[in-house]
Amino acid sequence: xxxxxxxxxxxxxxxxxxxxxxxxxxxxxxxxxxxxxxxxxxxxxxxxxxxxxxxxxxxxxxxxxxxxxxxxxxxxxxxxxxxxxxxxxxxxxxxxxxxxxxxxxxxxxxxxxxxxxxxxxxxxxxxxxxxxxxxxxxxxxxxxxxxxxxxxxxxxxxxxxxxxxxxxxxxxxxxxxxxxxxxxxxxxxxxxxxxxxxxxxxxxxxxxxxxxxxxxxxxxxxxxxxxxxxxxxxxxxxxxxxxxxxxxxxxxxxxxxxxxxxx
Amino acid sequence: xxxxxxxxxxxxxxxxxxxxxxxxxxxxxxxxxxxxxxxxxxxxxxxxxxxxxxxxxxxxxxxxxxxxxxxxxxxxxxxxxxxxxxxxxxxxxxxxxxxxxxxxxxxxxxxxxxxxxxxxxxxxxxxxxxxxxxxxxxxxxxxxxxxxxxxxxxxxxxxxxxxxxxxxxxxxxxxxxxxxxxxxxxxxxxxxxxxxxxxxxxxxxxxxxxxxxxxxxxxxxxxxxxxxxxxxxxxxxxxxxxxxxxxxxxxxxxxxxxxxxxxxxxxxxxxxxxxxxxxxxxxxxxxxxxxxxxxxxxx
Amino acid sequence: xxxxxxxxxxxxxxxxxxxxxxxxxxxxxxxxxxxxxxxxxxxxxxxxxxxxxxxxxxxxxxxxxxxxxxxxxxxxxxxxxxxxxxxxxxxxxxxxxxxxxxxxxxxxxxxxxxxxxxxxxxxxxxxxxxxxxxxxxxxxxxxxxxxxxxxxxxxxxxxxxxxxxxxxxxxxxxxxxxxxxxxxxxxxxxxxxxxxxxxxxxxxxxxxxxxxxxxxxxxxxxxxxxxxxxxxxxxxxxxxxxxxxxxxxxxxxxxxxxxxxxxxxxxxxxxxxxxxxxxxxxxxxxxxxxxxxx
Numbered sequence: 001x002x003x004x005x006x007x008x009x010x011x012x013x014x015x016x017x018x019x020x021x022x023x024x025x026x027x028x029x030x031x032x033x034x035x036x037x038x039x040x041x042x043x044x045x046x047x048x049x050x051x052x053x054x055x056x057x058x059x060x061x062x063x064x065x066x067x068x069x070x071x072x073x074x075x076x077x078x079x080x081x082x083x084x085x086x087x088x089x090x091x092x093x094x095x096x097x098x099x100x101x102x103x104x105x106x107x108x109x110x111x112x113x114x115x116x117x118x119x120x121x122x123x124x125x126x127x128x129x130x131x132x133x134x135x136x137x138x139x140x141x142x143x144x145x146x147x148x149x150x151x152x153x154x155x156x157x158x159x160x161x162x163x164x165x166x167x168x169x170x171x172x173x174x175x176x177x178x179x180x181x182x183x184x185x186x187x188x189x190x191x192x193x194x195x196x197x198x199x200x201x202x203x204x205x206x207x208x209x210x211x212x213x214x215x216x217x218x219x220x221x222x223x224x225x226x227x228x229x230x231x232x233x234x235x236x237x238x239x240x241x242x243x244x245x246x247x248x249x250x251x252x253x254x255x256x257x258x259x260x261x262x263x
Numbered sequence: 264x265x266x267x268x269x270x271x272x273x274x275x276x277x278x279x280x281x282x283x284x285x286x287x288x289x290x291x292x293x294x295x296x297x298x299x300x301x302x303x304x305x306x307x308x309x310x311x312x313x314x315x316x317x318x319x320x321x322x323x324x325x326x327x328x329x330x331x332x333x334x335x336x337x338x339x340x341x342x343x344x345x346x347x348x349x350x351x352x353x354x355x356x357x358x359x360x361x362x363x364x365x366x367x368x369x370x371x372x373x374x375x376x377x378x379x380x381x382x383x384x385x386x387x388x389x390x391x392x393x394x395x396x397x398x399x400x401x402x403x404x405x406x407x408x409x410x411x412x413x414x415x416x417x418x419x420x421x422x423x424x425x426x427x428x429x430x431x432x433x434x435x436x437x438x439x440x441x442x443x444x445x446x447x448x449x450x451x452x453x454x455x456x457x458x459x460x461x462x463x464x465x466x467x468x469x470x471x472x473x474x475x476x477x478x479x480x481x482x483x484x485x486x487x488x489x490x491x492x493x494x495x496x497x498x499x500x501x502x503x504x505x506x507x508x509x510x511x512x513x514x515x516x517x518x519x520x521x522x523x524x525x526x527x528x529x530x531x532x533x534x535x536x537x538x539x540x541x542x543x544x545x546x547x548x549x550x551x552x553x554x555x556x557x558x559x560x561x562x
Numbered sequence: 563x564x565x566x567x568x569x570x571x572x573x574x575x576x577x578x579x580x581x582x583x584x585x586x587x588x589x590x591x592x593x594x595x596x597x598x599x600x601x602x603x604x605x606x607x608x609x610x611x612x613x614x615x616x617x618x619x620x621x622x623x624x625x626x627x628x629x630x631x632x633x634x635x636x637x638x639x640x641x642x643x644x645x646x647x648x649x650x651x652x653x654x655x656x657x658x659x660x661x662x663x664x665x666x667x668x669x670x671x672x673x674x675x676x677x678x679x680x681x682x683x684x685x686x687x688x689x690x691x692x693x694x695x696x697x698x699x700x701x702x703x704x705x706x707x708x709x710x711x712x713x714x715x716x717x718x719x720x721x722x723x724x725x726x727x728x729x730x731x732x733x734x735x736x737x738x739x740x741x742x743x744x745x746x747x748x749x750x751x752x753x754x755x756x757x758x759x760x761x762x763x764x765x766x767x768x769x770x771x772x773x774x775x776x777x778x779x780x781x782x783x784x785x786x787x788x789x790x791x792x793x794x795x796x797x798x799x800x801x802x803x804x805x806x807x808x809x810x811x812x813x814x815x816x817x818x819x820x821x822x823x824x825x826x827x828x829x830x831x832x833x834x835x836x837x838x839x840x841x842x843x844x845x846x847x848x849x850x851x852x853x854x855x856x
Binding site for chain 2: 593595596597598600601605623683684687688690692695699701702703706707710711782785786789790793804807808811813816817819820823824827828831
């Protein structure tokens with residue numbers, strides 16, 4: 001049973017000023033994700049990745065097409081979400097921030113949640129306020145929060161892009177190990193190809209304008225480091241695919257400047 | 264050119280070794296200097312003009328009010344003209360404020376949450392905001408005569424729109440990213456209200472309530488001036504019209520002012536600090552920059 | 563404004579129907595207008611019903627139509643009752659004049675004091691109490707003060723309006739000066755630009771939002787105070803008419819003047835000031851955003 005199924009999703013926005021065409025952020029995006037895989041969506045800036053996640057999480061509705069998000073047994077999926085910025089309630093402690101997303105507010109739940117704080121290495125920080133934590137620690141809380149919900153589908157929107165390189169590297173390795181322990185279905189969005197190759201089982205490349213471009217399975221064993229040869233060579237291959245994509249786009253519209261994002 | 268000085272700092276202690284200029288420049292001393300100057304100017308103005316009251320005589324009247332028993336009853340420290348009239352005005356204000364919060368808080372929040380509610384109420388609130396309180400006061404006296412209804416009605420009608428606007432702003436200012444996060448995790452409404460909306464709005468709510476109380480207090484005194492036979496406003500007008508004693512008028516004016524100051528500094532500041540202990544300090548002017556660094560490197 | 567729809571998040575399907583997005587936006591705007599109209603109409607109906615209930619010999623609550631009629635008389639004149647044509651405009655102009663004088667005085671004094679307070683710590687401490695006090699005085703105290711100092715006449719209202727607006731201007735200018743972005747000043751210095759350039763392109767634009775906010779916020783209050791002071795001891799202006807309505811126990815007259823008052827405040831504030839503000843701050847609006855209504 002597919003966990004996430006996107007069927008010809010189109011999303012349009014009203015134009016910024018009148019007398020311009022509507023802005024089409026997604027143009028017929030179509031794919032499926034089944035259980036327990038780590039799928040990454042990669043594409044240049046402006047390719048509609050964040051818009052897609054907004055629709056999955058219910059913040060927006062598609063203009064046409066549909067997205068279905070189900071658990072293994074067919075019931076509506078429970079979602080977890082990790083954002084680019086930590087999005088913690090600044091006036092609540094770490095543990096209260098985790099409790100906020102659970103309906104069950106009992107003591108048992110608190111103990112259960114403590115486990116996830118351990119997993120991200122924040123045991124002992126339960127009573128601190130977000131303002132007292134570093135950026136990396138705040139993001140860890142966000143990750144713990146998302147995992148603690150034990151979601152059927154975990155959405156991650158460039159969660160490491162606002163962190164410094166060292167913290168990001170550390171968190172990537174932690175994410176790999178957490179994922180090995182919990183084996184959740186993850187949809188991870190990024191513009192960083194190396195990160196995608198390091199973390200995922202499958203890479204979906206989205207072209208600018210929200211169209212499917214490529215769908216690549218990755219078969220390397222875990223754990224992977226960015227310094228592994230296999231990872232690096234695979235990244236090179238994928239970057240070629242990107243360049244191909246870019247040149248095709250330029251052919252279609254020579255007025256477009258190169259918008260390579262961080263590829 | 265020297266850069267702009269940033270000002271928020273602890274008051275430094277006065278050292279005996281410093282020169283007199285340094286002492287005069289100290290923060291506390293500066294404040295008291297201005298108060299004394301103001302007082303002196305007042306005394307001079309009073310002496311110059313026939314009508315204008317002087318500080319000395321004003322205080323005399325206050326003492327006399329304290330010594331006169333209320334309404335020909337038994338005198339006591341509680342039962343005298345000063346305390347009783349003041350208490351009546353305060354009571355009326357209290358009732359009005361309770362009603363203002365009861366009405367204004369939910370409407371303001373709902374207006375921020377549901378666009379339909381906002382569209383429905385916006386014009387009414389705008390019009391009410393533009394209406395001067397004293398016109399409501401005159402209307403209220405015409406409608407309700409003497410007694411408690413007129414001051415309470417006026418205070419409620421005048422203060423509710425202000426509170427609604429503040430709460431509305433607070434409601435709209437709930438951080439969008441935290442709202443999206445709550446949507447993504449499917450957090451139920453009651454939890455969102457308690458953990459997201461209310462703490463986020465607390466600053467705006469407190470500011471709104473503070474202004475409502477001050478506005479209500481002003482309204483009650485105003486209505487009492489025009490149409491009541493007890494309370495601070497009545498007393499002030501009595502001195503002015505029946506006794507033609509401007510010192511009495513000034514005395515009660517000062518009482519009215521002092522109540523506002525005690526309330527604002529003593530109560531509201533404490534509440535504000537307690538509610539916001541998860542934050543850092545904010546500048547005196549409420550400016551966005553919390554300037555701790557003194558950037559006055561001259562040259 | 564809150565978003566026009568709260569999409570459901572707990573189902574398992576996110577389905578889109580092909581809809582013209584621009585048309586959707588237009589429909590949403592019309593819906594908002596409909597609710598506004600509904601609000602206004604329900605208020606008028608409630609008023610009419612209430613006035614039916616309170617008919618006594620004193621005519622405590624006249625209905626909306628009666629008030630409207632009186633407003634018409636004040637605008638166009640009424641020979642029988644000896645109301646001059648354009649009566650309303652004459653009175654409002656008087657009140658407006660005094661408000662302007664007060665405002666001008668407050669600006670002249672307030673901007674320098676504000677700059678001093680923002681820049682020099684001694685000034686801040688010296689003026690702090692005065693400014694704080696002046697900001698919290700109930701309007702009636704001001705009105706009485708005007709009466710005490712200037713007696714009956716027109717100077718009183720102008721003076722107290724100035725007193726009322728002064729702390730707002732001062733505090734806002736001080737906050738503006740204090741809040742000047744240091745990094746911009748440093749950048750300007752690093753390019754070797756003069757103080758005057760920095761003043762003109764950095765300090766003054768940093769000040770203007772605060773000045774604007776302060777002026778706009780205190781504008782409505784200063785109108786009200788001018789009218790109140792006139793009621794106490796003026797010889798001309800809207801406040802005097804209100805006093806006459808009160809002394810003559812005419813609720814109709816009172817309500818008519820109140821309505822006019824609201825209309826004038828709204829016209830000046832929303833149409834003139836808001837347009838001006840939108841133009842001054844046009845660089846700040848994000849796509850599709852509008853100035854917050856209050």
